[in-house]
Amino acid sequence: MNALKIFKSSAGSGKTFTLVKEYLKLVLAHPEDYRSILAITFTNKAAEEMKSRIVEALVDLSSGNKSPLLEILEKDLPKVNIRVRAEKSLKNILHDYSSFSVSTIDSFFQRILRALAREIHLPLKMEVEVSTDDAILAVTDSILREVGNDKELTDWLTDLALQKMGEEKGWNIENDIGVVAGELFKEDHHNKKILSREDIKRIYLELNRTRNVFTNKLKKIGDEALSIISGAGFSLNDFSYKEAGVAGYFQKISNPKNAASFLTGSRVEKGIDDPTSWTSKKSEYKSTLDDLVSTALLPLLQKAVAIVDNEYREYITANEVLKKIYLFGLVNDLQDKFREYRKENNVILLSDTTKLLGDMIEGNDTPFIYEKTGNRFKHLLIDEFQDTSLLQWKNLLPLVVNALGSGFMTLIVGDAKQSIYRWRGGNMNLLIRDIFTDLVNFKSIIQPEVLSTNFRSKKEIVSFNNQFFLNANEIANVQLDMNDHPILNLAYGKDLSQMVASKNDQSGYVEVNYINSEDAEDEDGEALKWKDLAMKNLLTEIRNQIANGFSYRDISILVRKNTEGNEIATFLLENEIDKIISPDSLLITGSPRINFLVNVLRFLADQKNAIARAEVLYYYALNIANLKFDKHTYFSDHKNFKYTGKTGKKDNTLFPPESLNESNFNSILPESFTSHLTYLANLPIYEISEQLVNIFGLNKKPDAFIQRFQDLVLEYNTGFDSSLEGFINWWDSSKKVRNASVITPQNEDAIQIITIHRSKGLQFPIVFMPFCDWKLLPKSNELIWLQTNQEPFSELGKTALVTTNALKETYYSENYNEEVNQTVIDNMNMLYVAFTRAEEKLFIYCPQDNKKDLNSVSKLISRTCHQLDPEQIDTFSKGENFIKPKSDKNKLNSTSTDLRIYPSNRWQDKLSLSSHGNDLIEMIEKKDMTKVNYGILIHALLAEVKDTSEFKHLADKFVFDGLITDDQKKILLEEVETVLKVEEIAGLFSKEYEVKAEKEIILPTGEVLRPDRVIIKNKEAIVIDFKSGQPHKKHENQVTQYADILRKMGYSPVSSKLVYLTNRSVISV
DSSP states (O other): OOEEEEEEOOTTSOHHHHHHHHHHHHHHHOGGGGGGEEEEESSHHHHHHHHHHHHHHHHHHHHTOOOHHHHHHHHHSTTSOHHHHHHHHHHHHHHTGGGOOEEEHHHHHHHHHHHTTTTTTOOTTOEEEOOSHHHHHHHHHHHHHTTTTOHHHHHHHHHHHHHHHHTTSOSOOHHHHHHHHHHTTSGGGGGSOOOOHHHHHHHHHHHHHHHHHHHHHHHHHHHHHHHHHHHTTOOGGGSTTGGGSTTHHHHHHHSOSSGGGGOOHHHHHHHHHOGGGGSOTTOTTHHHHHHHIIIIIHHHHHHHHHHHHHHHHHHHHHHHHHTTHHHHTTHHHHHHHHHHHHHHHTEEEHHHHHHHHHHHHTTSOHHHHHHHTTOOOOEEEEOOGGGOBHHHHHHHHHHHHHHHHTTOEEEEEEOGGGOOOGGGTBOTHIIIIIHHHHTGGGGGGEEEEEOOEESSSOHHHHHHHHHHHHHHHHHHHHHTTOOSOHHHHHHTSTTOOOEEOGGGOSOOEEEEEEEOOTTOBOTTSOBOOHHHHHHHHHHHHHHHHHHTTOOGGGEEEEESSHHHHHHHHHHHHHTTOOOEEOTTTTBGGGOHHHHHHHHHHHHHHOTTOHHHHHHHHHHIIIIISOOOOOHHHHTSOOOSOOOOOOOSSOOSSOOOOOOOOHHHHHHHSOHHHHTTHHHHHTSOHHHHHHHHHHHTTTTSSOOHHHHHHHHHHHHHHHHSOOOHHHHHHHHHHOHHHHHOBOOOOTTSSOEEEEEHHHHTTOOEEEEEETTOOOBSSOOTTOEEEEOOSSTTGGGGOSEEEEOOGGGGGSTTHHHHHHHHHHHHHHHHHHHHHHHTTEEEEEEEEEEOOOOSOOOBHHHHHHHHHHHHOTTOOSEEEEEOOOOOOOOSTTOOOOOOOOOSSOOOOOHHHHOOOOOOOSHHHHHHHTTTOOSSOHHHHHHHHHHHOSSGGGHHHHHHHHHHTTSSOHHHHHHHHHHHHHHHTSHHHHGGGOTTSEEEESOOEEOTTSOEEOOSEEEEETTEEEEEEEEOSSOOHHHHHHHHHHHHHHHHTTOOSEEEEEEETTTTEEEEO
């Protein structure tokens, strides 16, 4: 059994099947060993899948059911009664499920840490916080709050802000602090030097001096040369190429715009070798200028070039380091704040667990540490090894060595091509190279195996991926000067090509569309971007595939970023494809309609909020009123415009710039909004949301975003309060809001929109990649940590630098070039993961770009596909875009009905009041109040208000809801005032009572009673019913029943009253 099995897998090659098979071989050989087998994978979902498949396989084997594993296991375990062993193993696992050790590596480490919490002084009831986002936000905020209190930190942050301003990048440093805070959670941060502010200040002064000496030397030469030229009566215009020529170099070094100004270029280099090239042969002053060059200018140029040749590398290195050196001074403060955060919140962060365990293991008896926790593992199965980090591997390595040294088996599975988590420590080098070095003592028992058959995809997709990545590897190596990068070649070398499983030996289809957006316009003549065209093509092709017999759930759309997924989801929803599942892309904070509603709420809360006001007016005018104008023009400062009208359709002229004055605001937005701002602001938050949805017509078609928004509003209303200001504060600060997305059941017949990272391990019949155009190389101006052995820079250790091409000229160039190569490999792996999700069809969209630089995946795709078939120009395709054979297998049993509108109603539309007679109505109608049921209105007023101060507010509500006019409101309030002149009636509206207005009482029989008004003080209750017409015995019976029920509910004493509105009398019952 002593063996180290290393399986190198590829996409769809049956990796999970292999892991389950190897686990079963171990447990069937020795059923009691289930406690001694540890299986580790990368995600919770993968761990649950492996557990399920192991249990399902044992059920099948123990029941005698047909299983694809049976024949293999009988071959490998010929002397074992598999059915009996399977039954015993299944029973053992189910009765001791907690010892069934299949988990993520993080969960495993957490389990160890909890068992050792006392020894390493961790809180016994600590929580593990998975995401670092909240911690980073809290710590960044805590640092900024120290400004003004901690003078040294304040001075440091001020210098950092001034440095940013000097680079014309604004003064806001919050993002910079957050970026450095995030670095502290990375494994390699523990290898970085932590310097004091005094050390950093000293290095800063030294590097600044290096930079100034270099620039001053060259400036002096430049000034001298320019003085000679002007003194001789000439200018740069008298030389060849003027400021862009050789003589122009003196201008550049005299007044440099940036570090690149000091670089010489081909003209300067030629000017050194050939002084006559400084001037044009046709110049009438050529002879004089040539003499001036040879006697005075050429020596100065040679001197300048010598300085650049000898000192530029040190200068540019100092210049790049100085850009972010102040961030080093925050590391100690951030670490202190993180310690406080952990202690105050009683948490450890998920990223802490690996480091804490590593510190314990280092220099200790590792097997003893694991055994102390009750885990005595013999066999180890490690999945997704390409995503394992170096520190994670160091923590597992002693277990592996102990297992192999004790004669047991360790199995490691991974696919270097699917390593897409380097940003959080994943290290593909472990699988490709380091594992063989670390386990060299077990070289004789290593059993490498390649899983080379693809069981997922059809023939043409497998063939395309085989050819594409083999050729893409060659193109990247050559065109990006990667010099046959060993890791890239090992990942995409001889083991790349897959065979097709016999069940998939059919066509399949691949299509690559190169989108040409040049001269493309929409129906209004506005320029279309390539992504707009890609989404239109995507929509057309989705409809084609549905027409070809596929279901929505057969389709997945892969994106690089959630923002892209949100853009696509919004586009599909707008085009009546609302069958979408996307937990990440359908974030409600990304919906323009939701942001509009939230801005309306902000404006209602503070009508002086000019930003909210502008956003509300802009969105409404452009997207609801369908006025056409330019946002950038709109938000500029224009004072002379006055808008005078509205239109319900698109205008062909630009909407004039808006100065946001009161008349413009009122003329564009609906009157039902602008005339009732104060009223709306005072409503409960959920009612505000309902009113706004109706006022702005957001319920004219189904909208899952608004539905989810109102769910959150209701959740806030239920859990907190109903205030507008409170809701806005909750909206801005709640993590739940940030992560809230439209909820769609997973078994729905719906398209999945998902990021490439989340798609790993999944598969779909049809895959679309509509935005296949991310950067192949490191993004510009991103923070990167590099190191060098060159003094004095080595003193900093790993240094925070900004990614620019200038790094290639620094002492960090070797380190930077390797980072560039690793980024290319990361992006190649990203493409591999995406392309291999497809089972039957793969559609790729990328922009048409004929520029030479190979700097994006779209260019890598187009060049590789051109190499595969040079004759396919605008579109590359392979295979046949087939129609799906008819089958009932994929049909869903669904009784759902699609809604054509989003049902949202005002509460008044749901309110039903019974009539209480016509006497009062007839009386009021004599005052010219017709067509309104005033009896109901007065009844509602009297029943619903808590005290007399609320009558006017409720009457305003009736006006707002269109039940009455302002004039009718006046008469209605006059009538109420007359009723309240009766002292006994007025006493029923005292503020000293708690009021229950029209609240339902449900009897044990299921009958529902609804008294008009119950007022309560301590345990005393008075039940009141308002009546029109003449007194009647049944009225007395009704309130008597109400009073009896209230007594049974524990109220005492209980009295009841009938208030007759017609004659304004009160009868006690």
